[in-house]
Amino acid sequence: MEDHGHSTTADPASAAPVLTLDKITKTFPGVKALDGVCLDLYPGQVTALIGENGAGKSTVVKTLTGIYQPDGGQILLDGHPVPFATPQDAADAGVTAIHQETVLFDELTVAENVFIGHAPKSRFGLINTRAMHDRTGEILGSIGAQIDPGVKLKDLGIASRHLVAIARALSVEARVVIMDEPTAALSQKEIEELYELVDTLKAQGKAILFISHKFDEIFRIADRYTVFRDGQLVGAGQMIGVAEEDLVQMMVGRSVDQLFPKSRAEIGEEILTVAGYSHPTEFEDINFSLRRGEILGFYGLVGAGRSEFMQSLIGITKPSKGAIRIDGDVRVIRSPAAAIKAGIVYVPEDRGKQGAILDMPIFQNVTLPSLHMTSRNGFIQLAEELALARQYTERLDLRAASLDTNVGALSGGNQQKVVIAKWLATKPRVIILDEPTKGIDIGSKAAVHGFMSELAAQGLSVILVSSEIPEILGMSDRVIVMREGRIAAELDGDNLQPETLVRHAVGISVEGEAA
Amino acid sequence: MNALKSREAILGGAILVLVALIASRFPGFIAPANIIAVFTDTSPLMILAMGQMVVILTRCIDLSVAANLALTGMVCAIINVAAPGLPVALILIFALFMGAALGAINGLLVWKLSIPPIVVTLGTMTIFRGVIFLLTEGKWINAHEMSPSFTGVPRQDILGLPVLGWIGIVVAVVMMVVMARTTLGRAFFAVGGNPHAAVYTGINVGRTQFLAFVISGMLAGLTGYLWVARYAVAYVDIAGGFELDVVAACVIGGISIAGGAGTVVGTLLGALFLGVVKNALPVIDVSPFWQLAISGAAIIIAVAFNAQSGRSKGRVILKSAEHAQ
Numbered sequence: 001m002e003d004h005g006h007s008t009t010a011d012p013a014s015a016a017p018v019l020t021l022d023k024i025t026k027t028f029p030g031v032k033a034l035d036g037v038c039l040d041l042y043p044g045q046v047t048a049l050i051g052e053n054g055a056g057k058s059t060v061v062k063t064l065t066g067i068y069q070p071d072g073g074q075i076l077l078d079g080h081p082v083p084f085a086t087p088q089d090a091a092d093a094g095v096t097a098i099h100q101e102t103v104l105f106d107e108l109t110v111a112e113n114v115f116i117g118h119a120p121k122s123r124f125g126l127i128n129t130r131a132m133h134d135r136t137g138e139i140l141g142s143i144g145a146q147i148d149p150g151v152k153l154k155d156l157g158i159a160s161r162h163l164v165a166i167a168r169a170l171s172v173e174a175r176v177v178i179m180d181e182p183t184a185a186l187s188q189k190e191i192e193e194l195y196e197l198v199d200t201l202k203a204q205g206k207a208i209l210f211i212s213h214k215f216d217e218i219f220r221i222a223d224r225y226t227v228f229r230d231g232q233l234v235g236a237g238q239m240i241g242v243a244e245e246d247l248v249q250m251m252v253g254r255s256v257d258q259l260f261p262k263s264r265a266e267i268g269e270e271i272l273t274v275a276g277y278s279h280p281t282e283f284e285d286i287n288f289s290l291r292r293g294e295i296l297g298f299y300g301l302v303g304a305g306r307s308e309f310m311q312s313l314i315g316i317t318k319p320s321k322g323a324i325r326i327d328g329d330v331r332v333i334r335s336p337a338a339a340i341k342a343g344i345v346y347v348p349e350d351r352g353k354q355g356a357i358l359d360m361p362i363f364q365n366v367t368l369p370s371l372h373m374t375s376r377n378g379f380i381q382l383a384e385e386l387a388l389a390r391q392y393t394e395r396l397d398l399r400a401a402s403l404d405t406n407v408g409a410l411s412g413g414n415q416q417k418v419v420i421a422k423w424l425a426t427k428p429r430v431i432i433l434d435e436p437t438k439g440i441d442i443g444s445k446a447a448v449h450g451f452m453s454e455l456a457a458q459g460l461s462v463i464l465v466s467s468e469i470p471e472i473l474g475m476s477d478r479v480i481v482m483r484e485g486r487i488a489a490e491l492d493g494d495n496l497q498p499e500t501l502v503r504h505a506v507g508i509s510v511e512g513e514a515a
Numbered sequence: 516m517n518a519l520k521s522r523e524a525i526l527g528g529a530i531l532v533l534v535a536l537i538a539s540r541f542p543g544f545i546a547p548a549n550i551i552a553v554f555t556d557t558s559p560l561m562i563l564a565m566g567q568m569v570v571i572l573t574r575c576i577d578l579s580v581a582a583n584l585a586l587t588g589m590v591c592a593i594i595n596v597a598a599p600g601l602p603v604a605l606i607l608i609f610a611l612f613m614g615a616a617l618g619a620i621n622g623l624l625v626w627k628l629s630i631p632p633i634v635v636t637l638g639t640m641t642i643f644r645g646v647i648f649l650l651t652e653g654k655w656i657n658a659h660e661m662s663p664s665f666t667g668v669p670r671q672d673i674l675g676l677p678v679l680g681w682i683g684i685v686v687a688v689v690m691m692v693v694m695a696r697t698t699l700g701r702a703f704f705a706v707g708g709n710p711h712a713a714v715y716t717g718i719n720v721g722r723t724q725f726l727a728f729v730i731s732g733m734l735a736g737l738t739g740y741l742w743v744a745r746y747a748v749a750y751v752d753i754a755g756g757f758e759l760d761v762v763a764a765c766v767i768g769g770i771s772i773a774g775g776a777g778t779v780v781g782t783l784l785g786a787l788f789l790g791v792v793k794n795a796l797p798v799i800d801v802s803p804f805w806q807l808a809i810s811g812a813a814i815i816i817a818v819a820f821n822a823q824s825g826r827s828k829g830r831v832i833l834k835s836a837e838h839a840q
Contacts, residue, residue: 316714337717346715354715357708359776368705369716371698379696422716 015043018078018207019064019095019176025072026059033059036073037233039226041176041207046198048222048239049211052251052469052502056231057211061180064209065097066090094175098165098182104153111136111149114168139167143197159190166197177201178209183217195221213301215244215506227251244508252469252498267477268292270328271461272344272430274313277322282308283485286322290430295452295462297476299469301505305485306465307349310432314339314346326429340369343429347419347436349465355419358408362400363389365407365418370425392421397447416448424455431455432463437471449475469498481505522769522820526784530791537795544798551676557790558683559738561783563757564764565690566618566731568782571765572707573724574774575625575632580735581757582643583617585749587739589647592656592665592749599662606665607740614736615729617643622728626721640758647751658747669745679741686734691779703727707774763810764789767817788813 017040026034034056041047051057062068064075066084074081077093084090104113111133112119120131136149145163153161162182169177179198183191198221201208212218218225219239226236227250235250270289277286283305290296298306312319315333324331326342333339339346348354356365366389367374374384389403396417400410407418416436423431433452437445452475456462466472472479478492481504489504538545563580570577590613591606617639624635658666669679694700705713706723713720743749768785770777789810796806 314715335717335719336715337719340717348715354709354711357705357712357775359708359771360704364701364704368701368713368718371701375698378698379692380698380701382696 015045016079017042017076020076020079021060021063021073022076023073024060024063024070024075026063026068026070033231034063034070035231037228037231038236039209039233040224040236041209042224043175043207044202044205045223046202046208046210046221047224047226048218049209049226049228050213050218050247050251051228052467055228055251057228058180059231060228061097061178061209061211064090064095064176064178066095091172094173095178096169096172096174096176097178097180098169104161104165104168106154107152109150109152110140110147110156110164110167113153113164114139114149114171116168118172135171136167139170140164143167143170143200144193159193162190162194163197170201174206176207176209178211180211181213182210183212183214191217213506215247215508218247219244248499248502248506248508252502266457266459267294268459271326273325273328275323275325277309277312277319277324279308279312279317279485280320282312282317283482286487288480288487288490290461290463292461293456293459294477295456295464295475297472297479298463298465298482299467299472299479299501299505300482300488302467304482304505306482307434308485309482310346310434310463310465313432314344340426340428343427344432345369345423345426345428345430346432347423347434349434349438356407356415356422359406361404362393362398362407362410362418363403366392366403366422366425368422370422373425388425389421392425393417395424396421396451413447420448420451428460430461430463432465434465435467436464437466437468469501473498473501483507523778523781523784526768526781526788530784530788533788533791533795537799541798544795551680553790553794554683554787555677555680556794557787558679559742560757560760560764560790561683561786562686562734562738562741563731563761564768564782564786565686565779566734567761567765568690568768568770568777568779569694569703569727570632570724570731571762571770571772572703572774572777573720573727574707574710575724575727576636576762577618577621577728577731578633578636578758578762579617579621579640579643580731580761581754582640583614583732583735584739584742584757585751585753585755586617586643586647587613587736588743588753589650589656589739589749589751591740592661592743593650595662595665596656596660599665603664603668607737610736610740611733612736614739615733618728618730618732618735619725621732622725625728626725629721632724644751651751653751655748655750656743661744661747666744666747669741679745682737682741686737687779687783694779699723699726704775707771707776709775760789760810763814767813769817772818785817 019041021037021039023036023038024034025032025036037056037060039047039049039060049057049060059068063070064084066087066089069085075084076082082089082093084093084095105116108116111129114136115132119127120135122128133149140147140149140163143163143166145160145167147156147160147163153164156164182194195217198208198210210218210222222239224236224238225242225247227234227247229251269292271292272290274286274288278284286309288296300306308317311317313324313333315335315338318334324333331342333342333344357368363386367385370388371380371385374381374388386403393400393403398414398417398421400414407415410418420436436448436452449471452462452464464472464475473496476496478490479496479501480487481489481491481501483505488507489500491500491504534545543549563584567577567580587610591610594601594606594609621632621635621639624630625632669677671678673681694703702713702718702723705716705718706720710720713723742754746753764786765777765782766772766785767788768777768782770782792809792813793806796803796809
C-alpha cells in the first residue's frame with residue numbers, strides 16, 4: 001500500500017505484533033460485552049476496528065487503556081503477558097488513546113493540557129514550565145501543528161483542540177495509539193490533515209488502532225481490519241483484497257433470528273406529516289409521514305441526528321424551517337407541553353437522566369404529565385391518581401411491592417416500564433421510543449416489544465429509534481435511515497435487509513438498489 | 516420514603532428528648548404558657564422555612580428572605596405611620612403582594628437570565644437592605660409612631676394562641692395542601708428531582724423555579740409585617756442574618772440541598788428544633804455564643820445524616836454478599 005515508501009522503522013510484512021489481546025472476555029451484569037475476542041496491533045500499521053453500535057469497540061478501548069479489567073484472557077505486550085491494572089500501567093507500557101470526547105481543560109494552556117499529570121519537574125519539584133513548553137512545541141511540530149504552547153485551550157477552535165489531544169496522547173512515549181472515531185467532529189479539510197498525521201505516526205513505527213464507522217476513511221488509511229459483532233470477533237485480516245461487501249456482511253452477518261412478536265396491525269390514515277424539518281446544525285430537510293397503527297423505524301449510527309430530530313419534534317429545540325401536520329392540520333409545537341397536548345410523546349433514551357425522577361414514588365412518576373386528568377378545581381384527587389397509575393403499571397406488568405416505592409429502588413427494566421407507563425397515561429396518538437430496550441434484560445426487552453405491537457394494534461402510531469438492526473427490522477413496518485443529519489433512505493417491504501440498512505447508514509453507494 | 520419518615524420520627528424524638536431534658540431541670544419550660552410562647556416565637560421561622568423549602572426543592576436557594584422581610588416590614592410601617600387608619604387586613608394583603616413582587620424579581624433573574632440563584636439572591640439581599648436605608652436614611656420607626664391596631668394584631672390571642680402562631684399554622688396547612696395536592700407542588704419535586712425528565716413531561720423548569728421564588732417572597736413579605744408589628748420597631752437591620760436560620764431549618768428538617776427531596780412536616784420540625792434550642796438555652800443559662808455553636812452543629816449533623824442516607828448502596832456482585840446484607 002502507499003505507506004510502503006516512507007515506512008522507515010517497521011516492515012509490516014515481518015513485524016510481530018506490539019500488542020495482542022488474547023481471548024479477552026468482559027462481562028457486565030446481564031451483558032457479555034466481550035466474548036473471547038482477539039486483536040493484534042502491528043508496529044507501523046493501522047488496524048481498523050469495525051462493528052455496529054454495541055459490538056464491543058468501546059469496551060476494547062477501555063480494556064486496552066486499563067480502565068476495565070478483563071474477566072478472562074490476557075493482554076500481551078511484545079509477546080509477554082501484562083496486567084493493565086490501572087490506566088497508569090497502560091500509559092507506562094506506551095498505550096495511549098485519543099477518545100471520542102476528549103477531556104481537556106479550557107482554562108489551562110496548551111502545554112499544561114498536553115503534560116497534565118506528567119509535567120517535567122525542576123530540581124525543586126516545581127513544574128519546569130520552559131521544558132514543558134519546549135517539549136510541547138516539539139510534539140506539536142512533529143504532527144505538523146502550528147499552535148502556540150502558551151495559549152489557553154479555550155482560545156482554540158475544535159480542530160486545534162483535537163491536535164492538542166493528539167499531542168497529549170503522544171507526550172508519553174507512545175507505542176500504541178488508539179483513535180476512537182477521531183473524525184467525528186472534524187471538517188473535510190481537517191480530516192485530510194488527520195490522515196496525514198496518521199501517516200506520520202505510521203512512519204514513526206507506532207501501532208494504530210483506528211475505530212470508525214465510515215468506510216471511506218477505513219479504506220483510505222487502514223492496513224488491517226478487525227470486525228466485532230455482539231462482543232465477538234467475526235473477522236480480521238489485511239485490507240488488501242477485502243471488499244466493502246465483505247465487511248458489511250461481517251458487521252451484520254446474521255438473519256433476524258430473534259423472535260419479535262410483531263403482529264401486522266391495521267395501518268390506517270395519515271396521522272403525522274413532517275415536511276422540510278431543518279435545524280441550523282443538527283439536521284436538514286426531514287420529510288416523512290406516519291400512519292395510524294404503524295411502527296416507523298429510525299435507523300442510523302450514533303450521531304446521525306435521530307434523537308436531535310425527535311427532540312425538535314416535541315419542542316425541546318426549535319427547528320429553523322419546516323412544518324408538522326397532525327390529521328392534516330398544521331400544528332406549531334414550541335414546548336414539550338404543547339407536544340403532549342398535540343398527542344406526541346417522547347420516551348427518551350437516557351432513562352436515568354431524562355426519564356424517571358428517581359426520588360419520586362412510582363405513582364407520581366406515572367401521573368406527572370397527566371395530573372390535569374386527575375385534578376378537580378386545581379386539586380389532585382389522590383384516589384383517581386392512584387387508579388390511573390395502577391391502570392397503566394398493570395398494563396405494563398410492572399412488578400413492585402407498592403406504587404409508593406421510589407423509582408430509584410427499581411431495576412432498569414422496571415424503571416423503563418414506569419417511564420413508558422407515564423407516557424401512555426397521557427393517551428397519546430404518536431409515541432416516540434428512543435432506544436427503548438437499550439441496557440435492559442432480555443425478558444424486559446420481549447415485554448417492551450410485545451407491548452409495542454399491542455400499541456400499534458390499538459391504533460397508536462409508533463416511531464422506534466433504534467440502533468439494533470434485529471430490533472428495527474423485526475418491529476418496523478417501514479424504516480427511515482438517517483446519516484449525518486439527513487434522511488439517507490426510506491425502506492419498506494423487500495428492501496428491509498440488514499445489509500441495505502447498514503450501507504445507507506455508513507454511506508456506501510448502493511448499486512442494484514433500484515431493482 | 517421510609518428513610519424520610521424515619522427522619523421525621525428521629526427529629527421529633529430529638530425535640531422531645533431536648534424538651535424533657537430541659538424540663539427535668541426547669542419544669543417551667545413545659546408549662547402550657549411557655550410552650551405557646553416558644554411556638555409563637557418560632558412561627559416566623561416556620562413561615563419563612565415553608566417558602567425556603569419550596570425554593571430549595573427546585574435546586575435553588577433564597578438568601579434574600581430576611582432582607583425582603585425587613586424591606587416589606589419597613590414599608591408596612593411607613594404606610595402605617597402615614598395612614599394610621601388603614602385597616603390592618605389591607606396592610607397584610609399589601610405585605611403579601613409586595614413580598615411576592617420582590618420574590619418575583621429573584622425568580623425572573625433566575626428564570627430569564629439564568630443567573631445562579633445564590634448570586635441573584637446575594638445581590639437582591641444587599642439591594643433590599645440598601646433600599647430600606649434610602650427610604651429611611653437609617654432612621655428607626657418606633658412603637659409610639661405605630662398605631663395600636665398595627666402592633667396589636669400579631670399578639671392578639673385566639674383560643675389562647677396569639678394570631679402570629681395561628682398564621683404559622685395556617686401557612687403550614689396551606690403548604691401541605693399545595694405540596695401534596697396540586698400540580699405545582701408536584702412540579703417542585705419533579706424539577707428538583709430530575710430537571711431533564713421534568714422538561715420532557717412538559718414542566719417548564721424555569722417557570723417553576725420562578726414560582727418558588729414568588730412563594731418564598733410572599734411568605735417573607737407576610738413575615739415582614741408580622742415581625743415589625745410584633746417587635747413594634749422597624750429599622751434597616753431587622754432580622755439580619757435570619758436567612759441562615761431559615762436555610763438551617765430546612766436542612767435540619769431533611770430538605771435535600773441537591774433538590775427534589777423533603778417534606779413539609781420535616782421542615783416544620785426543623786424550624787421547631789431550632790426554636791426550642793434558641794428559647795431553651797437562655798433558660799438553662801447557656802451563653803448566646805453556645806447557641807450559635809449548637810445551631811451550627813445541628814446543621815452539620817443533619818447534612819451528614821442526609822449524605823449518609825442518600826449514598827447509594829452499590830451493586831451486589833459477590834454471591835456471598837447477597838445474603839449478608
